[in-house]
Amino acid sequence: MSHEWILSASGTMRDTDHEEGLQDKGAVIANNDREANESDSDSEEDGSDMFSFDFDEEIVVCIDLSAGKLGCSILDYHTKTLQVFNQDYVVNKTTISSHDLIDDADSSANDISLLIGLLIMEVTPTICLVPVRLEDWIFDYVKTKCDEIKCRLELQPIKCFKKWNLLQSLQLRGHDNLTILNDILSNSRFTTTVTLGTIGCILANHEQHVQRDEYNDSTATNNMITGRQVQNTFEDVIHDITYIDIRDRMVLDENTISALNIFPTAHIGHDNMMRNGFLSIFELFNQVSSDYARRILKSWLFNPLTNREQIEKRYCIIRTLLDKQNAIIFNELAQSIKGCPDAFGFINQLRSGKSTLGTWTKVASFLEKGIAIFQLVSALKLGSVDGTILHDIKYKVDLSALKECLRKVETVIDFDASRDTKSLTLNTGIDNRLDECRNIYNHLEGILLDVAREAQTFLLNTLPQTDCKITKSLEKLVNAVYIPQLGYLVTVNALMESFLVNIPDLEWEEIFRSPENIYFKNDRVLELDETYGDIYGAISDFEIEILFSLQEQILRRKTQFTAYNILLSELEILLSFAQVSAERNYTEPQLVKNECILEITNGRHALYETFLDDYIPNSTMVDGGLFSELSWRKQNKERIIVVTGANASGKSVYLTQNGLIVYLAQIGCFVPAERAKIGIVDKILTRIRTQETIYKTQSSFLLDSQQMAKSLSLATEKSLILIDEYGKGTDILDGPSLFGSIMINMSKNERCPRIIACTHFHELFNENVLTEHIQGIKHYCTDILISQNYNISGTAQIKEDRESEGITFLFKVKKGISKQSFGIYCAKLCGLNRNIVERAEELSNMINRGDDVVQQCGKLTEKEMGEFQKNQEIVKKFLSWDLDLETSTTSENLRLKLKNCLR
Template identity: 35%
Template sequence: MPQETEGSIVNDYQQNNVTYLCMNVVGNKFGFSIIQVCSNNVVALKQDINFNAAFLKENVINYLNNLILNYRPSILLLSTKIRQDIYDEIERLLQQQKGKLNELKVRFLSWSKFDKKFLEQELKDSNNSFACMDENKNCKLLNKMMLVFNSGWDITCGTLSCVLQTIINDEKLVDQGQQKLEINNLTFNLMQFSDSFVLDDDTINSLQVLPSLYKTKVYNSNKRGCLSLYELFEKSVKSELGKQVLKSWLTTPLKTKDLIVKRLQIVKILVATENTSVLDQLSWSLKKIPDIYRLLSSVSSRICNKPHVWIALVKFCETMIEIKKIINLLDSAYRQGVLKDLHLAIEEHKFKKIMSKINKVFNLENSLKEKELIINTGVNKELDKHINFYNNLEVFLEDIAVHIRTGIINDINCAAKLDPTVQNNIKNLINVAYIPQIGYLISIDIEAKELLEIVQDWVFIFETPTALYYKNNDIMKVDKEYGDICGIISDYQIEIFHDVQTEIIQYKLFLRKCYELSAELEILKSFAETSIENNFKEPELSSKENKLIIVQGRHPIFENLVDSYIPNDISLIGSRFDDESWNTMFCRIALITGANMSGKTVFITSCGIIVLLSHIGCFVPAISAKIGIVDNILTRIKTSEGINHTQSTFYSDCQQMSKCLALSTERSLVLIDEFGKGTSPIDGPALFAAIIRQMSEYKHCPRMLVCTHYHELYKKKIFSPQLKGTIHLTTTIFVKKHKDGNEDNSTEVITFLYKVKEGISNDSFGLFCASLSGIQPAILNRAHAIVDAMNQGRNISEISNTVPLQELTLFKKNQKIVEEFLSWDIQLEDDNDIAIKEKLKFFLQKDIS
């Protein structure tokens, strides 16, 4: 059982942005909450998730992986009572993530800290800092949730309670200057997975949703540099929040039609020909938006005197006003969805007030040149007076120095004569200096040390290798009258900074809302630009019909890697979702056969990507697409391999298949590629056939696209073209017989057409694929002989026992050498070793025909 740990919060807080992720599993229920200290942002489930007990571990890891990818937490909080098998999987996941993202530190906390009673008590306690949360509308929502969801929110509420306790304890350990959580200004974002579904790691990898760290030669030679869906859109998403939200949309697609249609409607508006100018202007403006989260974090700090922060804040305000003017160019009928929300959110007078305040107080143009924040003249008369004094400080100090030198010269005239050199250079040897925090000082060159015998009532302060520093009564009067001028100026500046920061922070929620809506618009703008550039079309979605009809569908990544791409169609019409007798007249399973390298995997993944893109609100790479809303996309395409995977390939494939079958519903899409390999030629096909047969008779069968090379299942009549609920597709090829000079000898030359049509293939043409990969001709010839024998029903052992003529000739030659060697009586030979060796060499090298 893990033990409670504290962690090194001081080091954690020294990173600019600390993000806590707290999760817990109790029984089959899962809950989590996230707090981003930098932005005072809270993300939590709206209601605990109840998982299937058989796949609890896999689901928890799937959700955790998604949260790590999207929110990049720096600290993961777990209960000491977490199940050991779940923790083992978490540890394995973190090991896989190592090096890909920032290091995630795991801290174990007592299970008692996951009790929601702490949060309930803090919200009620009028003497606690949490009480002021009630004034915040977001925290009123939290209070309401505590009452409404009650038992349905226990675990998530417990994680929120735990993470808040942890932050309160941690912040006691850090320096006062570090960024801290503003508990009275928290913003709550509630995640409701009832409107979306989470892609698992297998699907993310199989559909190339997120980029891989390993960049291949293909990547470097590809002008577009795009090997993932994220990269396809990310090139026109510039804001940090936009990139984060894009990743979240791709890995958690929507499954509610109304929400999807709202996004599609915005993309449709932006791709319209009459709105081309608006799209171009939006693209130019949106990419100029700075990260308001970071700016507000800086403004919220104790002192914000960095010019670039205030310049960026003014730029943000100007850009937002600019965006509102661009949206105004649209016809009022087009101003809907996020366009309408952003248009209403951008209150121009507030942005102008923010800019006016900043420009009135700060001289941003000179600040940029001087690389320090300069306050305008006239903001504070006292500050101006002290700055003016500081600017003329050199003259003031010289006047005091002249007065002191005059007094010393008079004393010298009354005293014994000093070294003439000292008397002549007294102007250079005695000066008055100002040092911040120490004040005004008399500086005497170390060479004029004998002058100290003349002066009286001077107080020694300190010395350096070149000078001695003193104060006298005159200097002390100056200290008293003028004070520490730098300190005074700094105090006035800090007061002004604080006043401006306090006023700007009042607009924090307003600025965040505009930024978040602009990030959403930026992603939809990216969808529109990508759709125009790649000729994507609007999909037609249905919440009632179990169908997948794609005309001229393409793979959006692969089509940019080849010179020409052959689009394909598919038509799966599976009746209504609630039709339990669907397999009598309709089909939900597509069995795809065909030659190796003929495009089967690209075909099913292109279909999966088209479905995924339609569910994030993007147009799709097809002439048309009619898609029944899916609640999950599950895949068994790529085998999970790596040093952390100790299972066999077949066992890993079976795990993936088991998950697909257990988690799929009649609304799901399941993609399967060559399941059954890696075991015996009997077990693999038998298991595959049993799965397809059962799913074809299952009343809640999902839509399934399945590739296979098990042609024997058709030959042995286990599968037939009349298999219920199934359509049969094949990839087309052109086969040409090529004669090798001999009438009896010919080889097959295959041209891949990459076109999918109805039908069943009876050959995988694996040997042709092997020849293309460079396998030696002798091996291929032997393989062809074995295949021909099997197809003719001949005994394979006869083929295996047949010895080639070349081998037989060599065998007979070696046999004669051995016979002669055995008949050689070595005892009759001389004792001369050299002679024996020569005769032995003669036997071994003898050419016997």
């Protein structure tokens, strides 16, 4: 049952139950509005309408490895974009560096894992398709990655990867799309065989879902969709095709992403320091307002650039935004771009025919903000910014198209009235036919009131005079109503049915009845049907026609709007970069292509400094000559830094600080330093944080060694490797031996990458291993201040009044080697029991003096000797006690004698 508003003969409105079959009829007179039945729900306001296949937010990735080649394609249902590899990637050699890797199984496995892991982490798909013939170890790896992001992994039959003909059925528009499509098809036999198979699999998967939805749809016909229908389906979900090209990207593996805190993990702590600081680079720059801009930011963070020209274009935009001449416009631009709607979202809703008030509000907001942003960008002092986003906005965006569309939208839709009624309301004056129908509809209450009175008069004249009780209540019992699609009707209360049968020649045709009323057609309402017709339906038809015309005008501009949406999203990210750079006093780095250099003056940690009022900066200087110089060692160049120093003195922060400065420079952001000159890095590889989970049964040292092996095998002369205390998880001989061997071996490597490593293996720094004069290696140590109350040679404390007295950490790095880690002091500051700390200092003193620890620990102290002699006397007393003589002694007396014996 539903409720229907019915007009009474007196002109008042009342709520009455109506038959279930009329619940969708929209049956209100006088104040009924079509949009009242289509009010926007919260989910509609948020743009949550889905495709008919419920795929609007799906991201499908397909991965295949065949004949030593890796192929991949991605279908994003939100942006309607198909992304594909520009060529199959051979996996037994590096596909992203300048020379081949060592040709062995481990190297190939690392290469495959690196590529697949990066793709899955960056794209964050909802569905991952792989062939059933995929090797087990690759499948297990993909499954692990999918489980981490809660992505559904689906095995596909081999036949799906052979449906290349589906790609030929795509009907794409635009020169770029046709060029890429033709390129893929023409090169399919040579460079894109595997990738083409993944495209076919994605299209086949979509086709299967379409057929399943059509089959399950109760309103659909029983016929399966034809090839023509499938083709139209592809046209609905694929508008653009682009290449996935990782040749100009810096490679980051999951260890590096975790070690550098690129993306957030579980938050720790809730104090003010945690609330004011940032725990990840993503959080630091996540000042964007749209989900699409957030996705682009995530993609940028996963894929730092290696092309200097592309990076410097981003620098140029940041430099322009931060120019003092543009200060006011920069602030206005940052405010104007906030909350700019996602054009892909409302375009999808318009295409699906499920537009709501929320949809059109987003269209108007996008156009308004787009115009305002265009005007602000045009007012900027740009200088030389050819080829940048600012240049494209200023010279390639059609402002007249934006203004024209906004004018049409505001002309058609009355947003003020729509917000009041919470339904889509069209303006008056846009269509004479609509205005005329509305005018009739608005005066329908009076017309129906007249019809009701005529019916009352008729019944009053025909009913017998004896029924005076019924006669007096005719105004309440007889009404006239209008119900869309059924037309105009006279209603009589069911109580009068017995009287109506007594009226001779009553030419009223009963249409239907409800428990309370009987609905009739008579000559008068038939005349209204003829004169006015289904007025509500006519209004609805005219409104739909007008909205459809407006929708078509917007959709004709969809390519322009989505292209502008991408520019605005990228601009919002660069505005975030500029805001952080200004607030944190970042500086523009200098990038060089061919030099193996990392020169940083007073660099800071991008995340740690957000928690501190005063962060102590540090400088770094690595000059390894040219990348192409194989005899760099003979030129007295250095590519390796080994950092030593006390525990908790900042070595790990120093490592990640340098890694983040390089990383920020290559995502196109300024860096936290006074000056930075960086030779472009192709990979950042790390052995910093042990990746332990309950799913991994390996030991910590085994996991560390796997990370180390992966870093060394994938590194090129353009890479940066960060190593934090490798070898600490094994014994005191194997650990230092492995670390020292790695440093020596890499220092002799002609293609040695830049390496920053820290260690506590001080035994390595002697004349036979890691001396200060080894070619290719330079030594840094963290600086500390040691008070006069602390014994440097033996670490034994001479005088102590406070727990923290002894060492002051300066958190500064200087040249040289530190021979002590002050681990005992660090343990004391952490609250370890005083007795344990004192005993540890004693043992440390013995070792530093060269004493035989076993012999020294085997000697008894005077106190221990006294205890030993006392215990001997007790034993003698006990052994001399003849218990046979105590058979008659009571238990209490035995207890007293035993007590005396033990004294």
